[in-house]
Amino acid sequence: MLHVLLVDDEPIVKIALRTMMDWEELGFSICGTASDGIEALALVKELQPDIIITDLKMPNMNGLQLIRELNELEYKGKIIVASNFGEYELVREALLLGAVDYMLKISIKTETLIEQLQKTAKLLKEQQVTLQEQETREQVLRSNLKSVKNTMLKEYFTNPYSEADEVFEHQEIHWNFLNRACYLFYINLEGASLKAAQKISLTLSFIENMILDLIESEQDAEVIQAEAHSILVLIEKERLHLCGFEPQGFAQRIQKLIRMYMTMEPVIVYSPEICGYPEAKEAYAACKDAIDINFYEEHSLICSNDIKLKHDIEFANYVDFSNAILRLLYEEDHVSIARLLTDFVEQAKHNGVHPAALKSFVYKCLDYLPLCDPKLKIKNPEEYEANWSKILECKSSETLLAFTMAALEELRLWTEISSVQNVPVTRKEIAEVVQYIGSRYQDKITLEMIADHVNFSENYLCRVFRDQMGVSLIHYLNTVRMNKAAELIMKGHTYIKEIAALVGIGDQFYFSRMFKKQFGVSPTDYKSHVLASHSQHKQKSFPG
Incomplete structure (x- = not known):
């Protein structure tokens, strides 16, 4: 049960909020009410509410000052502000101070309030999970610095919100690449067999030992399991050259050894020269982006500098494209529809469109088509939904075309029989x-x-x-x-x-x-x- 504190100088607002819904049935309880910020602060210290819903304009202490005071107290709960029309600047400032959401008092609806509370409850749960994960990381730090180092590096590289200053301030850990030139190698094993993929921890250990054997220095490399089926490798520039390798040649050597000893087919993306962890994080994102070129055409070895994918489709919009499909549906010309889709995918490939953008485009088209003409009906909604839902999961352009055509096969036109003879x-x-x-x-x-x-x-x-x-x-x-x-x-x-x-x-x-x-x-x-x-x-x- 999450406890909610209501803060408003108008009694009618507090009464309305109390009676809008069955709070306890939805997992919330109103633990108290206050008429201004001063009263609210006293109740916060006493009741420790999880959520505060506060007005912005109140006597004695307004909502903005209340939020500032709560920030000074390091209040861990979440704040929703209530405002009237025209108070946009106040709402904006409240959100900048840390409020998670806002509502217009004059137009608040039960459904909207429930949705806001449930969203806030989810944020609290995620915050609690984050705190628990942080505590777990700290416990591991005390027991195993190497394990912690790998965990922190994984978090740093895979979490876009993780900041370098927060990660690398731990002096007890030796960070190999704070200010050193290096290359990044992104080894993807997603195409490996299920049996091999289940042994990812053993795979990581084997690849790490294989790399250390090649470069003969543990201080000049980092090997991190970035995701379930991928490994991130950083190697110091001078060490790599000292061992007789350029990035491409080293990637080819690793590829050959993995095929030989592990019977797996890796895809390796390597970066140009970089310096320090922040640049490495950017290079990691570029490598992950570059590997998506395999959606259109398979490559086992990729230089991230050679691939620049766009996240926008500039040569078409989904409304016009949907209407083009619709015109062909009018004619029941599925051959031309298939040709239109194939040509569109080829154009996306030629223009360097990121697969996520292409899949999102097609997904929107299939979402839009049944809405754009009342004559267009879905023969089998479950089948249409099944194919439509798989669009975003497609790993190749071929599967994207197959699922799209399968979905379009479920659309048909229903028209009245003409009573006009001429x-x-x-x-x-x-x-x-x-x-x-x-x-x-x-x-x-x-x-x-x-x-x-x-x-x-x-x-x-x-x-x-x-x-x-x-x-x-x-x-x-x-x-x-x-x-x-x-x-x-x-x-x-x-x-x-x-x-x-x-x-x-x-x-x-x-x-x-x-x-x-x-x-x-x-x-x-x-x-x-x-x-x-x-x-x-x-x-x-x-x-x-």
């Missing part, structure tokens, strides 16, 4: 309507204007359009506008009024309702919803 006569006019909407959607076009464009009456146009397209003309126009709006949001546009105007809608509130009706989320939440969906699935696919 479809060939009107097809040209309907095509003109579609083209007209595509080029004029940003203007305030009306049904009368569209009908005049093709010289039809409004009623006749609406009937013929529905018969041939399967949806009403107005629905089609709104769908085009909403899809374009979604594209603008994903490109960084944030002002709803501006977006609405850019797609030909003058009333931003009407626009927001239409957008939510099509996508299920508001325009302000759309981008974060898409990114959060991707992030959550990635965490599920790549735990830890």
Whole structure:
């Protein structure tokens, strides 16, 4: 049970928070309330709450001063601030001081409050785990300095938030590469057999001894198990040259020995000359990035300087690409879809796109496609979800294409049977309507204007359009506008009024309702919803 302290000078706010939900059922209890920061500080010392929800504007001591005082006391819990409209600068300062989240008092909802509390509880749990891990590391330090050194180096290289000053301040440990020139070798054994991979600790010991035997100096090398199937090696520059090796030749020698004695096929990435642990950490990240080129084409030996992968796809956006797929789905032309996807992957390879960016792009397309046309239905949702969920796990471009096509096979179009007999006569006019909407959607076009464009009456146009397209003309126009709006949001546009105007809608509130009706989320939440969906699935696919 996590204890929560409520701090607000308005009794009605505290009453509302108390009655919004069943706190204890959700694992929380309100341990006390206070009307200002002074009262809150006294209760913090007495009750030791895990979470504090505090107002920002209060008499005697406001919320910002309270947070400062709590920081002075090294308060270990988490703080959520409550604010009113217009207090953005206060909220920003509170977050900079250490608050983990904020809520608008005037619009707080039970679901939002529960979500914020659960997120905060998760942070507390992670903090507790981190503290426990830190205690464990300190115990190991007292018993086995070498083991601790390897553990700390692994943490330093694999944790992007680990700082050099925090790691290398331990004087009792001898750090080989504080200010020495060296080379980094990243040995990846992920392709090894399961039986061999299960013996990774033995593998690490064997490779370490093999390297030390080659360079004949324990003080000039570091061998670290970076991840479950990879080993990081640092070797002092002069020592490597003294033993007659250049980085590429040394990597080839290690590769040969591993194949010979361990019957494993390693992939080795080596860096240019670097100096000190901070540069080594950057080189490690570059090597990990470079090895991903094997997604497109297998290489067993790679120089990190030769591979520069981009984390953005600049030559396409997922909305337009999805619409290109959709047009081929209309024609049931799966051969052309496969060709389109294959060409796109080849273009991504040619442009040096990182596989993670490519997989994320395809993942977004498969997420977007079922939403972009009400006629598009999923034949077998479970099968579609199964293939879609595997996109982010793909290890090669071939598997990515296979799972993508398997997912697309589950999409089909449902259209009404046309009741109009002269479809060939009107097809040209309907095509003109579609083209007209595509080029004029940003203007305030009306049904009368569209009908005049093709010289039809409004009623006749609406009937013929529905018969041939399967949806009403107005629905089609709104769908085009909403899809374009979604594209603008994903490109960084944030002002709803501006977006609405850019797609030909003058009333931003009407626009927001239409957008939510099509996508299920508001325009302000759309981008974060898409990114959060991707992030959550990635965490599920790549735990830890």
